[in-house]
Amino acid sequence: MTGFEESVSPPARVAGPGEGISLDELRLAARNHAMPLEALRYEITPIGLHYLLTHYDIPFVDPFEWRLTIDGDVQRALSLGLAELRARAQVSRVVTLECAGNGRALLQPRPVSQPWLTEAVGTAEWTGTPLAPLLREAGIGSAAVDVAFTGADHGVERGVEQDYRRGLSLDDALREDVLLVHTMNGQPLPPQHGAPLRLLVPGWYGMTQVKWLTRISVLDVPFDGYQNATAYRIAKEAGDAGEPVTRIRPRALLQPPGHPDFQTRARVLDRGVHELTGRAWSGWAPVARVEVSVDGGRNWNDAEIGPQPDAYAWRPWRLPWAATAPGHYELAVRATDAAGNVQPSDPDWNRQGMANNQVQRVPVTVR
């Protein structure tokens, strides 16, 4: 063992003033991908357009050999194959997922990690079996407090070698809408989305939706693993534990109108009336309001909001825009949810670059 020198697994850092995206960040950006904004036209994001974030490597899991273990503080440990999980009650839900790091690369200074801009999101129809009846069948111990979910993906982060593992409180794990899903958009889960089985906790950021699930352990002590205690924290200072990342903050996105330049992605559109459209979501409460600005946020107009296909799915919105005068415009859109959470114009900077739901801005040229 030569040790995890800093060259292999360095500590977290924040980019220096004016520092461009590093080779490390570019490697991550080449692997992981966001949802191209024109895919906002789909209520259900086609496979391959849904955002994707893989901590380590996508593991190969043989679905015929694979079994899920449910153990820990339970009366009887369970071992279940895919056929047994498919033979149980099946539920389909349309759920919007978003990476907790979405918006990170817009922060100044920029936390060095996966450099998301604004589009690390997607919505799928997920099918699987509810978790709570399985936990009850195993017999939850009277001292149980948390549940840990372990994936088959293995790697090292900040010097800590680990299988990817996240904890949830027992109460959250017993929510009736928490599922173990094997199907995405009517097809078997693709390898990159967690085949053969992943966890689905509607309303929470993506780190919760453990892929390549192999083990569910009921714990009689609070879970203190890396992905809860160290990663996915909102803190200003390096030594501060901060607050955990949990539910998805509200966000609206605009499908950029007109056509783009290849290189700059700057948009050009013809003079006339354009229907601005997009989608909006929040993990805290239904989206209650979507506002659109065509002057960089000085004035806002309410958009019409369409129906929500499921409790934690995005809602469509639209607003006609009479773009009668040629010139440059900055379009912006912001969502407010029924709990009163509203997207900020300026980011809530934090050291890991988590949950930056600042308002999207789309410069366009009307000709």
Next chain:
Amino acid sequence: MTGFEESVSPPARVAGPGEGISLDELRLAARNHAMPLEALRYEITPIGLHYLLTHYDIPFVDPFEWRLTIDGDVQRALSLGLAELRARAQVSRVVTLECAGNGRALLQPRPVSQPWLTEAVGTAEWTGTPLAPLLREAGIGSAAVDVAFTGADHGVERGVEQDYRRGLSLDDALREDVLLVHTMNGQPLPPQHGAPLRLLVPGWYGMTQVKWLTRISVLDVPFDGYQNATAYRIAKEAGDAGEPVTRIRPRALLQPPGHPDFQTRARVLDRGVHELTGRAWSGWAPVARVEVSVDGGRNWNDAEIGPQPDAYAWRPWRLPWAATAPGHYELAVRATDAAGNVQPSDPDWNRQGMANNQVQRVPVTVR
């Protein structure tokens, strides 16, 4: 019309010394994505892991309204719907596609465009109908020299507004293995791969494989559109027309062994014998040799090469490595094809960053 100012569609440029990846390049990297190298384990790349490069936006094409026009220097123009194309002879081929810009971000100085590293590749089973019988049915004019293929994607590049359009010589278009494909890996083409129909020219780089195909025009003059005459050229100087990018240069890729660090993607593996594996391809001739180095290219050993599933599909290779001593190693792999083309250790720098098939290098730590 306010004009395509440089802020919308700037001229091509090369990054300055030490210039990090720009916001423009990051936007492209977030939209377009490479194939994570662990997906080298699949002979057929699962949908969503195949590389993807979109010049403008992914257009929405209604498959029920859509028709393909074949016109130009023909005796009778044709208009064909999807059902008519599916009713013709159907052929399936396993074909490896690679972006012509693969390897661009490794160049020094770096041409500013989509910043690919080494993995903008993928292999699919494509199904469709041969093009040549359709052209013959239309009646090719006696003066025909080129064929132009137009997609439904629209945008601007370097100040030139355009539908994406590429030309092929009539001889190349009449190759018996050129297909119009509607199916990828047994499923209808996903939106991002050109639904409902794309061109498939086995052996050529990705720019040739026109997506969202709407029109095929037989020309009695050489095609001089932007994507052939300006883009996809190999030239050293800004004013030099250079040579066109055509067939895929040989490349071998290694599936990195061991497990990665999240941030750096640096690899750690346990001491012991590891089977190094990967795939290799060339658009010029079958891959004849794959060599592996574990000392950064000083010494090379021949790998065993597996069968080629189709004429223009990648071949698997493998070589056991006795990694008995802990330490740092640089793995490298290079392919040679039957036409004698071999991957260079150092890149063949050119101004657009095209076809850089320099040898892949994978640093690993054995513990």
